[in-house]
Amino acid sequence: MESSDNLVRQIISKSRIVSAARRRELAKELSSHVEDMADELGAAGHDEASIQEIVSQRFGHPEEIARAFAETYRTEQIAAYIGIVFALVAASLVAVGATISTIQFCVAIWSGSLSADLQGMRWEFVGFLCLTWGYVGIYLGERLFRNRLLPAVTVNVLLFLLAALGFHHLAPGHGSAALVAFVCAGMVRILQRSNIRFIWCAGTAVPLLCAWLLVGPIVQSSGPLASWKMGLIVWLGMTLSCLTMTFLTNFFDRKMFTRLQGS
Amino acid sequence: MNFDRELLKGSISLLILKLLSEREMYGYEIIQEASRRSHESFEFKEGTLYPALHQLYKRGYLRSEWRLAKNGRQRKYYSITAKGRKLARERQRGWVLFTKAIDAVLSNG
Numbered sequence: 319m320e321s322s323d324n325l326v327r328q329i330i331s332k333s334r335i336v337s338a339a340r341r342r343e344l345a346k347e348l349s350s351h352v353e354d355m356a357d358e359l360g361a362a363g364h365d366e367a368s369i370q371e372i373v374s375q376r377f378g379h380p381e382e383i384a385r386a387f388a389e390t391y392r393t394e395q396i397a398a399y400i401g402i403v404f405a406l407v408a409a410s411l412v413a414v415g416a417t418i419s420t421i422q423f424c425v426a427i428w429s430g431s432l433s434a435d436l437q438g439m440r441w442e443f444v445g446f447l448c449l450t451w452g453y454v455g456i457y458l459g460e461r462l463f464r465n466r467l468l469p470a471v472t473v474n475v476l477l478f479l480l481a482a483l484g485f486h487h488l489a490p491g492h493g494s495a496a497l498v499a500f501v502c503a504g505m506v507r508i509l510q511r512s513n514i515r516f517i518w519c520a521g522t523a524v525p526l527l528c529a530w531l532l533v534g535p536i537v538q539s540s541g542p543l544a545s546w547k548m549g550l551i552v553w554l555g556m557t558l559s560c561l562t563m564t565f566l567t568n569f570f571d572r573k574m575f576t577r578l579q580g581s
Numbered sequence: 582m583n584f585d586r587e588l589l590k591g592s593i594s595l596l597i598l599k600l601l602s603e604r605e606m607y608g609y610e611i612i613q614e615a616s617r618r619s620h621e622s623f624e625f626k627e628g629t630l631y632p633a634l635h636q637l638y639k640r641g642y643l644r645s646e647w648r649l650a651k652n653g654r655q656r657k658y659y660s661i662t663a664k665g666r667k668l669a670r671e672r673q674r675g676w677v678l679f680t681k682a683i684d685a686v687l688s689n690g
Contacts, residue, residue, distance in 0.1 A: 344635075347608065347657045351627060354609040354654070378628035386632035390639060 322352045322373050325380055332384035334578060335391050336398040344387070395578060402574045403458060406566065410450045413562040418446065418555040425551050444485070448496040449556060451478060452503025453563045461575065467508065474504065494529065495536045499556065501525040506560040522556040593625065593633045595676055598661060598669035601643065605660035608634060634659060642668055 326348045335341045352373055359369045377383065388395070451474070459470025478500055482493060505521030512518070526549065529536050535545045536552065600606060600614055611634075612625045637643045642665030650656050661669065 343657075344631075346655065348627075348631065350607075350654055350656055351609050351631075354656075357652075376624075376627055378626050383628035383632065386628065387635065390632050390636045 322356070322370060323349070325374060325377060326352065328380040329377075329383050329387070332381055333387040333391070334384070334395055335387060336394050336578065340391075398578055399575075402570065402578065405574075406458075406570045407450065407454055409570075410454045410563050410566055411446060413566060414446045414449050414559040415443075417559045417562050418442075421551060421555045421558065444496050445499045448478075448499040449503045449559055450563070452500040452505075453507050453560055454567065456504050456507040457567045467511065471504065471508065494533055498525055498529045498536050502556050503560055503563070506557075506564075510564065518560070519557055522553055522560060526553050526556070592676070593629060594637055595669070595672040596623075597630075597633060597637060598642065598665055598672065601659055601661040602666055602669050605646075605658045607656040607658050609656075611659075637665065641665075 326345055329348065330341050330345050333341070333344070335344065355373055355376070356369050359372055364372065455474040455478075456467075456470050459474055460467065463469040463473075482497065485493060485496065502522040502525045505525055506518045507521075509518040509521045526536070530549060535549055596615055597611060600611055606614065608627070608630060612627070612630060615623045615625055634643065638645055638659070642662060643659045644662055645657050645659050647655055647657055
């Protein structure tokens with residue numbers, strides 16, 4: 319009965335049913351059906367090979383059945399997909415915030431200006447958000463557009479510009495830092511597609527350098543740190559944040575999205 | 582006899598609801614019963630039956646329960662709900678009207 323078990327396994331694994339309990343129950347139901355069928359065919363004088371052949375014929379193509387189940391449970395799949403996207407965004411936001419805050423905290427202790435450097439950062443959350451958007455947004459776009467980079471980038475840039483317009487009215491003067499954070503993370507994601515190892519580190523360096531040349535340092539130190547040191551810290555913070563998001567997206571890709579697509 | 586697959590697919594929920602409105606059954610039993618009643622003209626494929634059963638269950642037209650059979654095997658029995666009975670009646674009425682209309686067109690041809 320190994321091939322019948324395999325048939326049931328194939329149907330379940332490609333069915334994209336989200337709930338593990340439901341998958342188990344369906345497997346049990348189909349297996350019980352196959353056993354009933356095998357008993358009847360066996361009683362009618364069919365041998366093992368012939369039973370397997372009839373079972374496969376009667377069931378039809380496993381992918382086709384799995385597609386029918388996927389259609390049945392589509393609402394749950396969409397809900398799960400949205401849930402995973404929210405979880406990824408939230409986890410990335412927390413990871414970015416934690417990474418950058420840790421670096422700032424260490425630098426502030428090292429430079430002896432803890433209170434001074436932690437002041438005036440009320441808009442920093444927006445920076446975390448834009449950094450997360452740049453990276454995770456393009457990653458999600460790639461998923462949505464079947465790994466095509468151009469539509470993924472275009473949609474994100476257009477949405478970001480729209481949001482930036484609103485943000486510019488709410489908080490004039492903080493737009494450049496937000497834009498640089500978005501561009502840096504986006505560039506990292508794009509460069510990660512290249513085969514050249516560590517080239518993605520330039521994704522944060524180049525936009526930061528350009529911003530420096532065009533409008534000056536995007537984050538000013540309120541403590542005794544020289545602005546070039548502050549720039550280096552910003553680069554380190556953004557780069558490590560992007561690295562954290564790389565691990566996170568890889569994890570979500572392997573453990574969550576792949577399963578949802580039907581393994 | 583081999584019916585058009587799409588035609589059978591479109592009427593499968595009516596057949597399931599009708600069979601289950603008489604008594605509760607498990608998947609394999611539904612296939613056998615449909616085959617017996619149609620003098621083996623209908624041969625539901627499992628790949629058509631189970632997604633349809635799950636769809637009807639999900640929409641609240643059926644309920645299900647696991648039970649132990651005499652041979653020690655667990656089987657999932659499906660039974661119809663009040664909502665399902667109502668749908669079965671509506672679908673049957675629709676089907677009768679539909680076949681009458683088709684017959685009328687064909688006989689006047």
